[in-house]
Amino acid sequence: MATHIKPLILHAHTTGPNPIKIAIALEALGIPFTVKLWDFSNDPKTGVKGTTFLKINENGRVPALEDPNTGIISWESGACMNYVRRVYDSANQIGPCGSSGQDLVDFEKWEYFLLTTLGPMTGQVNWFKHYHHQENEDALQRYTAQTYRCYNVLENQLRKSGGTSILPGRVCAVDYHFEPWVRQHSFAGLSLDSYPMIHKWLGLMHAREEVQEAYIKVQAAAGK
């Protein structure tokens, strides 16, 4: 633990997958942080759409990350992750697995694939499965198929490492981006039965200390 570092403040939600990615990265790097939980309402004091939180993130979503050591506030999990990497990962513990131009692009392409495609498609499945005001089977099927398409892409990629990491070589921030989304597959009504590599990778991720500690910390903030 880096004791000279003042704890960062991770703004999060009890179950939302995006903040957990950042908690995992901070745990991996041994950076101290506290968790402040918000709900999805517009309550001025407790909600991500309320006046207090909108001063931190005008987009009204978590994660947001406040760093009292630098005075910098980031939001969007990709920006938070890259901030953490730039400022606190000088030894490149969680960044690209090599230093070639291809290694850097490989890191970014898988990070962006999660941020722009697998994450949002899964989010839409969740929306149409659990929250939309009326049943919309067409939309649910469309987003379910798109998410399975992403799982196919991920499954093929994981074959390269035998299911141990998304980028062959070692676990990195890319795995941290994917873990919370894939972990929630059953909430989205999705099955990993046809995805042995994803299944294996998820089991290995669950067993990692930084992953377990991140979930413990967010749940502790919720008093669970």
Ligand SMILES: N[C@@H](CCC(=O)N[C@@H](CS)C(=O)NCC(=O)O)C(=O)O
């Ligand atoms: N693209 C953003 C998405 C952030 C996001 O959607 N966060 C969810 C929780 S995981 C949220 O705050 N939802 C509140 C809402 O939908 O109103 C990221 O990667 O951080």
